[in-house]
């Protein structure tokens with residue numbers, strides 16, 4: 001899709017089959033306007049929402065905008081306020097600390113060899129999200145640590161890496177199983193969903209996860225009854241408790257199955273996305289020693305106390321730690337965890353001068369953050385060059401090359417310098433005064449508008465917590481070329497094909513640097 005978007009320009013039409021046509025819009029300003037302003041014209045695409053319906057029949061993510069979606073947003077919305085996120089921060093910090101201990105242990109057993117990190121990052125984000133969603137985790141990292149402690153040393157893989165084969169608790173495996181059944185990369189999701197719903201294994205794992213969440217819900221009700229719902233509102237450190245505390249108000253009541261869907265949705269929408277983004281972060285750090293040093297020095301200079309204690313929600317913000325914020329935004333921009341998102345035209349509409357009939361799915365790619373096709377200096381579009389191998393699928397709309405961004409129009413967001421979009425460069429987010437500028441240039445990792453990512457605030461908090469503490473704990477040493485590919489593969493998220501790291505203490509890194517000097 002990215003290749004098509006790049007070659008065909010700001011708007012293009014892709015015929016998937018005789019019955020189904022998509023329109024791709026890559027013009028940044030038009031995308032902003034559709035997502036943020038034109039709610040009367042566009043809604044969440046049914047084609048997108050139905051991916052998750054088997055797993056989360058009533059979750060926000062499976063619904064088009066209507067009374068049920070609004071009801072869910074109103075009840076769970078306070079989970080993304082600063083007040084609630086501040087209360088839940090210790091839950092995420094537990095996962096970060098366990099991850100740091102696990103990396104130390106793995107590094108000692110690896111004896112200088114690199115090892116794959118993505119499994120640990122998704123286990124860490126699952127532990128963190130569980131803690132924030134219902135107050136305790138499945139201790140996946142703790143279990144992995146215990147298994148690794150038993151090892152003398154790790155076996156060597158075919159690339160010369162250290163291989164750690166570990167298992168996860170059954171409940172975590174059951175959850176992964178049902179996540180992986182989301183038919184996101186298949187051509188006929190409805191058919192796949194039908195067969196999935198008949199699969200005894202899927203049904204068994206789904207029952208296991210749902211009955212676990214039901215027992216958490218019952219415990220939460222007991223807890224909140226004992227505290228009293230009004231008092232609980234100021235104390236609750238997880239989303240389930242918060243929803244239960246609110247349910248005493250008639251308008252905030254929600255049936256059990258809907259509450260369970262909302263909590264499970266945290267895990268579905270928040271684990272793989274955050275885990276993949278943090279895996280990319282480790283890759284960028286591994287390949288940017290000077291950025292690692294700058295980030296660590298920045299945190300120590302601005303918040304020296306974070307060397308001795310865990311950060312609070314209030315410690316980590318763009319004003320206090322602008323360079324950390326720049327690293328967070330740059331990682332989200334370049335890793336493009338979610339490849340794109342979609343809307344459906346609710347009526348006949350006009351986009352960039354082209355009539356789009358009611359019911360058409362319009363897709364936006366996060367590549368607009370790396371290849372800003374509305375940049376006046378961008379390379380000219382190639383309106384007649386369909387990407388190789390896709391000719392049969394692609395039919396260009398008539399003469400679209402002339403539909404370009406109008407430089408005289410007001411635009412709040414800046415531009416990235418031509419040809420630099422593919423580089424990992426946190427400086428692009430910094431002003432000459434050393435401040436963080438969220439409007440420096442295009443990037444939409446979370447989509448936008450009323451159907452943009454619900455969990456954005458939580459995700460950004462997680463990124464800050466993990467990135468700050470990992471940067472203080474480790475220097476990520478270079479890994480061999482054969483383990484350093486930048487290729488990726490796509491599921492719900494974009495994952496790096498290789499995620500090898502070689503964490504070491506800063507003291508060890510400095511000693512090595514001196515020997516080499």
Ligand code: HEM
Nearest residue numbers: 061269270273274338341446447448451452453454455459
């Ligand atoms: C780095 C991490 C994350 C990324 C990159 C990400 C990205 C996205 C994107 C691109 C969308 C679609 C937006 C649109 O259509 O405009 C989305 C939707 C959503 N995300 Fe996230 N997300 C992340 C983490 C999370 C977390 C941690 C949660 C939950 C706590 C979450 C919950 C949701 C939900 C519920 C929706 C659907 C919203 C709706 O349909 O109204 N996400 N996310």
